[in-house]
Amino acid sequence: MKKMLLCVLTAALLGLCGCGGQEEEVFSLTAEQQEKYTQIIDDVTEEFYWTYDRDSLVFSQAVVPENTEENARLFTASADCEYSLSAKAESDAVLATAALLHYNGDQAGQLICYFTGGSLSGICYQGGYDNGYYSLQERNPFLSDGGFTAYETWTGMHPGFDQSAANFPAEGFLSVGKDASGNTLCVSLQDGTVQIYRYSGGVLRLWRTLHFGSGLEATSAVFLDGEGGSRLAVLLSSITETEPAEGSEGGEIATIRSEKIVFYDEDMQLTETEIPLESVRAGALAWDEGTLLLSVDQSVQFYTEGAEGWQRGETVRLKHRAEYIHITDLDGDGTKEYLMSDGMDLYLYHRNGDAFRQIWSTHLGVESLYGPITSGDLNGDGVKEVYVCDMTGTTIRYLLTEKGLRSSNEDIEYGQCIYPCDLNADGKDDYWFIADSIQRQGYLCVAAEETE
Numbered sequence: 001m002k003k004m005l006l007c008v009l010t011a012a013l014l015g016l017c018g019c020g021g022q023e024e025e026v027f028s029l030t031a032e033q034q035e036k037y038t039q040i041i042d043d044v045t046e047e048f049y050w051t052y053d054r055d056s057l058v059f060s061q062a063v064v065p066e067n068t069e070e071n072a073r074l075f076t077a078s079a080d081c082e083y084s085l086s087a088k089a090e091s092d093a094v095l096a097t098a099a100l101l102h103y104n105g106d107q108a109g110q111l112i113c114y115f116t117g118g119s120l121s122g123i124c125y126q127g128g129y130d131n132g133y134y135s136l137q138e139r140n141p142f143l144s145d146g147g148f149t150a151y152e153t154w155t156g157m158h159p160g161f162d163q164s165a166a167n168f169p170a171e172g173f174l175s176v177g178k179d180a181s182g183n184t185l186c187v188s189l190q191d192g193t194v195q196i197y198r199y200s201g202g203v204l205r206l207w208r209t210l211h212f213g214s215g216l217e218a219t220s221a222v223f224l225d226g227e228g229g230s231r232l233a234v235l236l237s238s239i240t241e242t243e244p245a246e247g248s249e250g251g252e253i254a255t256i257r258s259e260k261i262v263f264y265d266e267d268m269q270l271t272e273t274e275i276p277l278e279s280v281r282a283g284a285l286a287w288d289e290g291t292l293l294l295s296v297d298q299s300v301q302f303y304t305e306g307a308e309g310w311q312r313g314e315t316v317r318l319k320h321r322a323e324y325i326h327i328t329d330l331d332g333d334g335t336k337e338y339l340m341s342d343g344m345d346l347y348l349y350h351r352n353g354d355a356f357r358q359i360w361s362t363h364l365g366v367e368s369l370y371g372p373i374t375s376g377d378l379n380g381d382g383v384k385e386v387y388v389c390d391m392t393g394t395t396i397r398y399l400l401t402e403k404g405l406r407s408s409n410e411d412i413e414y415g416q417c418i419y420p421c422d423l424n425a426d427g428k429d430d431y432w433f434i435a436d437s438i439q440r441q442g443y444l445c446v447a448a449e450e451t452e
Helices: 031-047 071-080
Strands: 009-015 024-027 051-063 092-101 107-118 121-126 132-134 162-168 174-179 186-189 195-199 203-208 218-222 230-243 253-264 270-280 282-288 289-298 299-306 310-317 324-328 335-339 346-352 355-361 367-375 386-390 396-400 404-407 417-421 432-435 441-447
Touching: 031 051, 031 092, 031 107, 031 121, 071 121, 071 132, 092 121, 162 432, 186 218, 195 218, 195 230, 218 253, 218 282, 230 282, 253 289, 270 310, 282 324, 324 367, 335 367, 367 417, 386 417, 396 417
Parallel strands: 174 218
Antiparallel strands: 009 024, 051 092, 092 107, 107 121, 121 132, 162 441, 174 186, 186 195, 195 203, 218 230, 230 253, 253 270, 282 289, 289 299, 299 310, 324 335, 335 346, 346 355, 367 386, 386 396, 396 404, 417 432, 432 441
């Protein structure tokens, strides 16, 4: 049984403290007023796909702040929800506050509602790393200061791309490297095998397919940069599927045990080098300037290569699994961003030595993301967008804004996939575009040369 809403608070005094003989004016709401205001809060939070902790809901007497520069974010955030609080500035009001929650239960901040004349006049929430005022349209503000020097100015895809029809894996690619001649390589996983595509002579073609025996399948792969071309590290796992318990819902249950990491040379020939993993549950490989990263359960392990082979170093703990890791520099300031996905949420980190500082995340808490994370500047504004597919196989585009990453999918239809990378090494990002994920039909879109 939820406790009674708190609603009786001391308000303004009729006179100054110490003036004897004067009684205090007590603020109170009737049960009917409480119910009315609570229903309005229920409706508006549901409209914007939020929930809140009813036990934390408090009503108090207040005055709407002045519409000054200092309070501008409060009025802007409310207006973004189509509640123009400016017309009620400095008016007497009932203030309702509560803990605002994402649907998965994560706390977003404090919900703020101003009621004047019995109606809702303003609404926003206070949260983020700066404890600022945010519109209910802004779902995921930064959790800490990322120090970004530029933000996205998205107005649509740059029109200058040359398209050629092609068939590519709808699952996209995990990593980008170079062969000995400097041609771009992209690695993709298909049914437990590794497929390597090479861009040469203006065409992207399947170049190598790597198979594995002994019941092992590739579950992640990453190119290791080198002067003579990229080597390749592949995470091999054993996957067993078991029937669900009698009477339970759902299909077969897959159990994944990661057995080892194997390495291929610049010619994609298997070497004798291995890192045994002793049947752990690993998720993703990543490469970071001489360091090999491996996610295991809710942690990231660091490996470095020396005269005696690969040596395991520090282990960093996370609060989630990492099925995919993508390292990029979104704003071009020289500081790398580390994007991770556990299949439910997307996370953004900065690395400080052997530690990660969480900058931002979504707060879904349900299976919602599928496949690798990629990034690229496809509108030419100097800031990269982030691309990752949802569970339907449709790409979600995330834009870097001053109030967190924001999804923007107005031009992406159901089932379409976008995978950016600079294929011809001209400094401009190109992309694979999958128009039909079932038939794998789509286009290779290469940024056209600018004409004077």
